[in-house]
Amino acid sequence: MECVFGLVGKGFALVVADTSAVHSILVHxxxxxxxxILDSxxxxxxxxxxxxxxxxxEYIQKNVALYQFRNGIPLTTAAAANFTRGELATALRKNPYSVNILLAGYDKETGPSLYYIDYIASLHKVDKAAFGYGSYFSLAMMDRHYHRDMTVEEAIELVDKCIIEIRSRLVVAPPNFIIKIVDEKGAREYAWRESIKDTPLTSK
Structure with a gap:
C-alpha cells in the first residue's frame, strides 16, 4: 500500500512518501x-x-556523488534523471529492478523540475506525479487543486488534502508520511505527518 507523490511549485519541488515498511500482512x-537526498x-x-x-x-546516489567528485561539477536534474533511466533500462534486460521513482531537483538555470521514472524505464518530465495505491486519490486531488505557480504554503495544504484522502479512502492506509522539499536553498526534510499526532486525544 505504498504512496509516493510529488509536485512542482513556484521556485520549488517537493516529494511526499509514506514511511511504512510492509511485507505481506506485517508492518515491520x-x-x-x-x-x-541525492545531493545538495x-x-x-x-x-x-x-x-x-x-x-x-543507493546505487544512484553514490554514482551521482562519484560524477561530481570526478568532474568537479554536479549533474543537472535532467542529467541525473536520464542516468537513472539508463540504469533501469540496462537492468531491465538483465535483472530488472521493481522500483518506481520520482526525481525532483532545482537548477540555477532552469529552476525546479520533477521527473517520473517507472520500473520499465519510462521517463517523463511532469508537474505532478504519483505512484502506488495512494496515486488513485492523490492524483485526483492534484488534478483538481494543483496550479503551476503554487506557493509552498498552498502546496503543503494540497499535500495535506492528499494525505487525508488517502487515509480516509484506502482500505489499508499508511499512518505516517514524510515531506521533503528542494529549492534554491537546497534539498531538505520539510515535515512529517504522523497519524498519532494528527488525532486529538480526548480525556474523559
Missing part, C-alpha cells in the same frame, strides 16, 4: 524514509520492492 516499521539540490522518492528500492536508490 513505520519510520522508513523512502525519499533519498536533488531528491529521489521511490516505491517498489524494499530490497530493490534501497539497493537501486
Amino acid at each position: 516499521k513505520s519510520n522508513e524514509d523512502k525519499v533519498m 539540490h536533488k531528491l529521489m522518492g521511490a516505491s517498489g520492492e524494499p530490497g530493490d528500492r534501497v539497493q537501486f536508490t
Whole structure:
C-alpha cells in the first residue's frame, strides 16, 4: 500500500512518501524514509520492492556523488534523471529492478523540475506525479487543486488534502508520511505527518 507523490511549485519541488515498511500482512516499521537526498539540490522518492528500492536508490546516489567528485561539477536534474533511466533500462534486460521513482531537483538555470521514472524505464518530465495505491486519490486531488505557480504554503495544504484522502479512502492506509522539499536553498526534510499526532486525544 505504498504512496509516493510529488509536485512542482513556484521556485520549488517537493516529494511526499509514506514511511511504512510492509511485507505481506506485517508492518515491520513505520519510520522508513523512502525519499533519498541525492545531493545538495536533488531528491529521489521511490516505491517498489524494499530490497530493490534501497539497493537501486543507493546505487544512484553514490554514482551521482562519484560524477561530481570526478568532474568537479554536479549533474543537472535532467542529467541525473536520464542516468537513472539508463540504469533501469540496462537492468531491465538483465535483472530488472521493481522500483518506481520520482526525481525532483532545482537548477540555477532552469529552476525546479520533477521527473517520473517507472520500473520499465519510462521517463517523463511532469508537474505532478504519483505512484502506488495512494496515486488513485492523490492524483485526483492534484488534478483538481494543483496550479503551476503554487506557493509552498498552498502546496503543503494540497499535500495535506492528499494525505487525508488517502487515509480516509484506502482500505489499508499508511499512518505516517514524510515531506521533503528542494529549492534554491537546497534539498531538505520539510515535515512529517504522523497519524498519532494528527488525532486529538480526548480525556474523559
